[in-house]
Amino acid sequence: MKTTLTPSNESRREFFKNTGKIAAASTLVAAANSRVHAAEDNTIRVALVGCGGRGTGAALNCLEVDNGPVKLVALADVFEQDLRSTHAALSGHKKIKAKVDVSEDQKFIGFDAYKKAMDCLRPGDIVILATPPGFRWVHYTYAIEKGLNVFMEKPVTVDGPTSNRMLELNKKALDKNLKVGVGLMCRHCKGRQELFDRIQNGEIGDVLMMRAYRMSGPTATAAVMPNPGKMSDLMYQIKKFHGFLWLSGGAVSDFLIHNIDESCWMKNDWPVKAIALGGRHYRGQCIDQNYDSYGIEYTFGDGTKLFVDGRTIAGCKQEFASYAHGSKGLAVISSASHTPAKSRIYEGQNFDKNKITWAFPQPEPSPYFEEWVDLIDAIRSDKPYNEVERGVMASAVTSMGRMAAHTGQEITLEHFMSQDHEFAPEIDKLTLDSEPPLKPNAEGRYSVPMPGLVKKREYL
Numbered sequence: 001m002k003t004t005l006t007p008s009n010e011s012r013r014e015f016f017k018n019t020g021k022i023a024a025a026s027t028l029v030a031a032a033n034s035r036v037h038a039a040e041d042n043t044i045r046v047a048l049v050g051c052g053g054r055g056t057g058a059a060l061n062c063l064e065v066d067n068g069p070v071k072l073v074a075l076a077d078v079f080e081q082d083l084r085s086t087h088a089a090l091s092g093h094k095k096i097k098a099k100v101d102v103s104e105d106q107k108f109i110g111f112d113a114y115k116k117a118m119d120c121l122r123p124g125d126i127v128i129l130a131t132p133p134g135f136r137w138v139h140y141t142y143a144i145e146k147g148l149n150v151f152m153e154k155p156v157t158v159d160g161p162t163s164n165r166m167l168e169l170n171k172k173a174l175d176k177n178l179k180v181g182v183g184l185m186c187r188h189c190k191g192r193q194e195l196f197d198r199i200q201n202g203e204i205g206d207v208l209m210m211r212a213y214r215m216s217g218p219t220a221t222a223a224v225m226p227n228p229g230k231m232s233d234l235m236y237q238i239k240k241f242h243g244f245l246w247l248s249g250g251a252v253s254d255f256l257i258h259n260i261d262e263s264c265w266m267k268n269d270w271p272v273k274a275i276a277l278g279g280r281h282y283r284g285q286c287i288d289q290n291y292d293s294y295g296i297e298y299t300f301g302d303g304t305k306l307f308v309d310g311r312t313i314a315g316c317k318q319e320f321a322s323y324a325h326g327s328k329g330l331a332v333i334s335s336a337s338h339t340p341a342k343s344r345i346y347e348g349q350n351f352d353k354n355k356i357t358w359a360f361p362q363p364e365p366s367p368y369f370e371e372w373v374d375l376i377d378a379i380r381s382d383k384p385y386n387e388v389e390r391g392v393m394a395s396a397v398t399s400m401g402r403m404a405a406h407t408g409q410e411i412t413l414e415h416f417m418s419q420d421h422e423f424a425p426e427i428d429k430l431t432l433d434s435e436p437p438l439k440p441n442a443e444g445r446y447s448v449p450m451p452g453l454v455k456k457r458e459y460l
């Protein structure tokens with residue numbers, strides 16, 4: 001399925017600048033012509049598709065919002081154990097257990113389970129899409145067809161064709177006035193929001209350079225050992241989806257996207273190209289497609305650089321933070337992982353406690369909760385609300401950096417968005433008996449990126 005990103009007579013660069021304005025205008029028109037609410041009893045019913053840790057967390061945050069009645073009515077996954085674990089965790093949670101109303105006949109297993117779960121909802125209800133992102137466009141298609149409001153986890157795409165497809169699909173969601181949130185929750189952080197305003201108002205001067213880090217020890221979810229044979233290769237890859245590009249975009253897309261997104265937000269732009277490097281020196285017997293370390297240099301249209309470093313190696317310095325350097329001072333975008341951000345501004349370029357000119361008051365509310373407050377408020381108040389375009393662009397820019405590292409080439413955003421290689425073009429046809437799009441070799445190992453030596457598409 002091939003879609004066109006831009007009209008032939010408009011440059012991609014201008015398109016990326018203008019899409020936010022166009023989407024906002026389209027949403028306002030849709031809001032004026034139709035109203036999408038939960039049904040007459042004012043209860044918003046929720047279905048969770050994807051019962052992993054992030055899906056469970058998203059459902060918990062949703063049910064914690066105290067803005068009218070909400071209840072969870074359906075669960076879907078391809079693993080029964082995960083589904084039952086999620087149900088036990090939510091139904092046993094003392095704060096929200098009264099809002100969990102999932103009967104046995106509304107727990108669905110299999111690749112078509114997402115449809116059955118969404119069929120339990122009414123137009124205007126919410127479906128949470130928290131499966132591996134390779135499936136995101138498939139599930140979003142059905143949600144739009146059903147007239148459902150959506151919360152989808154990040155990333156929302158893993159390659160160029162699915163990025164274009166999601167942008168095209170989203171036009172239908174805008175036409176239906178559907179409210180759609182994307183799990184880039186940092187943009188709902190109160191501290192970062194005030195910091196954005198201060199940077200745009202010139203408090204650190206001209207932004208000259210940004211840098212971001214997510215450096216930790218080995219990450220268990222991204223380390224894949226040989227399949228012990230208790231499940232098929234397809235199901236094993238889905239179980240270990242962080243390790244496979246067709247499912248998740250790999251460690252770069254899943255783990256670095258927040259730093260990349262919040263940095264681009266502060267710059268108020270998307271980079272136009274990337275060069276990168278990486279290495280796979282400490283993976284041992286791991287058979288996934290990830291590197292141990294990534295270093296990405298993004299360039300914006302005005303020449304400003306964003307440097308992003310990711311590492312999952314034991315015994316090394318650990319840091320999870322993002323910074324913006326301006327001609328007048330230094331802004332700490334985040335310094336304590338996702339939350340709390342502890343955003344602040346320093347005079348000059350050093351972390352001098354005596355030269356802090358602004359700091360967001362602590363404690364600060366969790367953006368994981370705030371993103372749900374904003375989405376449910378938009379649904380109940382019928383406010384324009386659609387984060388898909390930003391989610392697609394953040395996903396695409398992140399994947400552009402991964403592609404640069406895996407190929408050893410400079411990759412432009414235009415090239416990434418126009419490439420025709422799709423990791424899993426028939427992902428919507430998978431069944432429990434299907435072969436995986438990525439096949440292991442005779443030793444049970446998978447293809448890994450070899451920049452400068454091998455430039456096969458499955459390494460992108």
